[in-house]
Amino acid sequence: MEKCANCERQIGNLEPAHVWKDSIVCADCLYRLSKARETVPPDTTIQPDEKKAADSQHSMVGWGAIAAVLLVGSFFIYAIYNDRPAEERQHLRDWLNAASCIATVGGIIGFFVLIAVAVRHGTRSSRL
Known part of the structure; x- marks a missing residue:
């Protein structure tokens, strides 16, 4: 033994x-x-960058706040518009048409930016 x-x-x-x-x-x-x-093979899994994910979430919260402010602001502009006499309404109508065009273009650009972010970083959706 x-x-x-x-x-x-x-x-x-x-x-x-x-x-x-x-x-x-x-x-x-x-x-x-x-x-x-035995040598341990290197870890090939890709870990998400915590700082980038946190920054992404903070920027989304910021955009949500901006959208809420714009919505409330548009309500007040509409209320002011209906309170004015007819001759002043034409100037406001022109201004609102320009603002509407700018908002539409901004919305389209925002849509494409969100699609690009989702493609690059993934949707981070939970799947059952």
């Missing part, structure tokens, strides 16, 4: 002795020593 050089346990008669770097070890220690010696 031999002793394991690693754990100093007696190697039984029915258990084979193994050689590890000029030392006699048991099967359990050989397995542990072999696993410890």
Whole structure:
């Protein structure tokens, strides 16, 4: 009967002795020593950048606040518009038409920006 050089346990008669770097070890220690010696392959999974994800969420909250302010502001502009005499309404109507065109173009650009962000970063939706 031999002793394991690693754990100093007696190697039984029915258990084979193994050689590890000029030392006699048991099967359990050989397995542990072999696993410890193996090189671990590099982690190839891509982890999301936490800072970028947090910045993205903060910017979305900012855009939501801007949208809410614009909605409330448009209500007040509409209320002021209906309160004016007919001759002043024409000037306001021209201004509102210009603002409407700008808002439409901004909405279209915003739509394409959101699509580009979703394509680049993924939708981050939960799937069951």
